[in-house]
Amino acid sequence: MRIHPTAIIEDGARLHESVTVGPYSIVESGAVIGEGCRLDSCVRIYANTRLGAENRVCHGTTLGSEPQDLSFTPDKARPLVIGDRNHFKEGVNISCGIKSEDGTRIGDDNYWMAFSHAGHDCIVGDRNIFANTATLAGHVEVGDRVFLSGQVAVHQFCRIGSYAMVAGVTGVAQDVPPFALADGHRARMLGLNVVGLRRNGFSQEQRKRIKEVYRLVFRSGLRLAEALVRAEHEYPGPETEQIVQFIQSSRRGLISFA
Structure with a gap:
């Protein structure tokens, strides 16, 4: 010593x-x-x-x-x-x-x-x-392999899902789902953390699955519960399960899609 x-x-x-x-x-x-x-x-x-x-x-x-x-x-x-x-x-x-x-x-x-x-x-x-x-x-709960940029401020009780990235000078007031890229004075989801997913070995098939699940959740116009059921049925896989579990267990709600 x-x-x-x-x-x-x-x-x-x-x-x-x-x-x-x-x-x-x-x-x-x-x-x-x-x-x-x-x-x-x-x-x-x-x-x-x-x-x-x-x-x-x-x-x-x-x-x-x-x-x-x-x-x-x-x-x-x-x-x-x-x-x-x-x-x-x-x-x-x-x-x-x-x-x-x-x-x-x-x-x-x-x-x-x-x-x-x-x-x-x-x-x-x-x-x-x-x-x-x-x-x-x-x-605050943070998953695995998350990147929080400079001067990010995360509100109490929020969760940041695994493989997400939050851009600099962003205030996070609601949950950031797994694999997402978030930015804004109050964080909004811009898309997927594509660079992070590639660096961590996610295949094109996996990235496509994640993209389609979020398209259903944010862009389909379906009610959230219905969108999650369809996601599990149409895009089965561990990434889908992780996203669905994260959303269903959210207490503060999700950030919005830009």
């Missing part, structure tokens, strides 16, 4: 012997830091934070800090649980949980650019990219 002499490791913190801690960083009592993690300078890891293996935490990042919720008191704190191989760039802030027993949860292989933020009780999947100052309010 390599710990800079200016770093503070409180009694009760648990660090794997392979962990590196840089100057002026603080790891509070109760935090758990997994194998191969690297904490750069001026990092603060708050109590109730759990980091898996090989996470990189850059200068000034704070993980597990008090949520920005006026009802918060220390006894209400819930965990921040982080998986493996995440990269947190400078100034990233992720809050601990407060409302749910599982707290805030971050998966594996996510890349958080400078000053991005996830609020309390967010659930984030794997291999997502959050560009500079991308912000998730509390209770």
Whole structure:
């Protein structure tokens, strides 16, 4: 274990012997830091934070800090649980949980650019990219391989489906369905995230299936429930199932189609 002499490791913190801690960083009592993690300078890891293996935490990042919720008191704190191989760039802030027993949860292989933020009780999947100052309010759910561009702001309780992309300076006030490309002062669906789908190995047949499902949902003039039934019947496949399940479970409704 390599710990800079200016770093503070409180009694009760648990660090794997392979962990590196840089100057002026603080790891509070109760935090758990997994194998191969690297904490750069001026990092603060708050109590109730759990980091898996090989996470990189850059200068000034704070993980597990008090949520920005006026009802918060220390006894209400819930965990921040982080998986493996995440990269947190400078100034990233992720809050601990407060409302749910599982707290805030971050998966594996996510890349958080400078000053991005996830609020309390967010659930984030794997291999997502959050560009500079991308912000998730509390209770936001993000699937896998999502790209949130710079200065995107996601309203609390919204969901971002897997393989979606949201353009820069976009306010997201409703759910963004899987595979979609969204943009606008208030996000609207422009079409499919075609580049992202190609990069992630989706075949032409799969991309066509997704396109036809969304054509039924947004362009056919059918009632939503009828459109979803027809989509499952006419375009069966895992992508269709994912879209239908996402839409049926939406609580805030979907963004509109431009």
